[in-house]
Amino acid sequence: MVLAAFFVSTEALAQEPVQTQEQEQSLPEKQQDVKAYKVYCEIVATQKFFSNKSTVELDFGQYAGFWTSDRQLVDEQGNTISFNSALDAANYMARRGWDLEEVFIVQDMTKGDSGTPRYHWVMSKLVTDDSQITEGLRTRGMNK
DSSP states (O other): OHHHHHHHHHHHHOOOOOOOHHHHHHSOGGGTTSOOEEEEEEEEEEEOTTSSOEEEEEESSOOOOTTOOTTBBBOTTSOBOEESSHHHHHHHHHTTTOEEEEEEEEEEGGGSSSOEEEEEEEEEEEESSGGGTTTTOOBGGGGO
16 A cells, blocks of 8 residues: 555656756747757867868767768768868857767877867757757768
8 A cells, every 4th residue: 555655656757858948938839849969979089180270070969970971961062171270160050959968088199299188068959850960060970
């Protein structure tokens, strides 16, 4: 008897994820009745050789070959987009609805020097459909 009451009470306490009023208002009116869910993207920024600019790769969880540049961010013509810094790339993503979650740096020690830093920026966005994940973004792999 006590066990049954425990299950009932824990089920009553379980709650669905709640959208804030701001998040709900940012969705188009026809999508407000559809549950939004959070998706993630990782920006990996590497400084260009002999330059102060950075190239950016986007990881949405898509497949990309090991020796390929399929994840590089490109413009509509397929040209690589260069950024002043990883923060410049994060601002680019923020203008497209992405929010910063976490930042970490990985030193690539395989080149025998002090290591080339690779900046990883984990970002998130609320969507109601997977097609919204890459809205306003294009990678080299999307051009194939």
